[in-house]
Amino acid sequence: MKFGVIVFPGSNCDQDVYYVLRTVLDQSVEYIWHAETSLKGYDCVVLPGGFSYGDYLRAGAIARFAPIMSAVVEFAQKGGLVLGICNGFQILLEAGLLPGAMQRNNCLQFRCQDTYLRVENNATPFTNRFRRGQVIKIPIAHNEGNYYADPETLCRLKERGQVVFRYCTPEGEITLKANPNGSLENIAGIINEEGNVLGLMPHPERCAEEILGGTDGRELFASIIDWWTGRRSEGA
Numbered sequence: 001m002k003f004g005v006i007v008f009p010g011s012n013c014d015q016d017v018y019y020v021l022r023t024v025l026d027q028s029v030e031y032i033w034h035a036e037t038s039l040k041g042y043d044c045v046v047l048p049g050g051f052s053y054g055d056y057l058r059a060g061a062i063a064r065f066a067p068i069m070s071a072v073v074e075f076a077q078k079g080g081l082v083l084g085i086c087n088g089f090q091i092l093l094e095a096g097l098l099p100g101a102m103q104r105n106n107c108l109q110f111r112c113q114d115t116y117l118r119v120e121n122n123a124t125p126f127t128n129r130f131r132r133g134q135v136i137k138i139p140i141a142h143n144e145g146n147y148y149a150d151p152e153t154l155c156r157l158k159e160r161g162q163v164v165f166r167y168c169t170p171e172g173e174i175t176l177k178a179n180p181n182g183s184l185e186n187i188a189g190i191i192n193e194e195g196n197v198l199g200l201m202p203h204p205e206r207c208a209e210e211i212l213g214g215t216d217g218r219e220l221f222a223s224i225i226d227w228w229t230g231r232r233s234e235g236a
């Protein structure tokens with residue numbers, strides 16, 4: 001399986017994702033510069049965190065016009081796996097690959113802390129190593145993570161199991177106190193209707209080794225590899 005990590009001007013988590021995939025999980029992975037126009041040969045593309053184009057206008061609002069984004073849209077439409085982490089999630093929202101929008105954190109401050117997440121849907125290529133309802137710990141680091149969707153969109157997301165992660169207490173309760181940014185219904189990550197594009201605000205690449213305080217993030221990347229390997233052995 002071959003991963004690609006897209007690098008925008010201002011990405012700052014690209015090397016962390018690359019490291020986890022290459023060194024921790026022993027995968028084939030390459031950087032893809034934002035000015036490229038093809039994703040031929042890749043099986044999963046990661047849009048990493050950072051401050052693409054300095055977050056000017058709105059986080060992700062400029063990056064979504066980068067040349068590579070037309071290829072990302074086409075890749076996603078053909079069923080390719082796309083993972084957007086933090087700024088990557090914001091870019092996927094701006095590009096219309098995921099529904100809804102991101103607002104500034106309701107505290108109007110940058111938040112950098114561990115968060116607990118409840119896995120609401122484990123039947124995805126990105127979460128199959130988790131149990132439904134499992135509580136995992138993954139850190140956040142963002143200024144604009146206050147997810148919003150209009151009532152109709154929110155209803156659709158919930159009906160179709162597209163809410164994948166919610167901020168929760170260590171015991172798995174969805175409370176206001178466990179919500180670090182004001183996100184609607186504590187939403188931390190969502191998937192598209194087709195199930196091949198996931199966006200999440202927390203950073204799984206920052207907790208993929210014990211030395212970093214946990215390995216829950218590693219399991220997300222390992223889920224992708226398991227899903228891919230399983231599909232291959234089924235002859236798909």
Ligand SMILES: NC(=O)CC[C@H](N)C(=O)O
Nearest residue numbers: 049050086087142143144
């Ligand atoms: N870590 C990140 O990707 C930061 C995302 C974005 N720049 C924000 O502050 O909201």
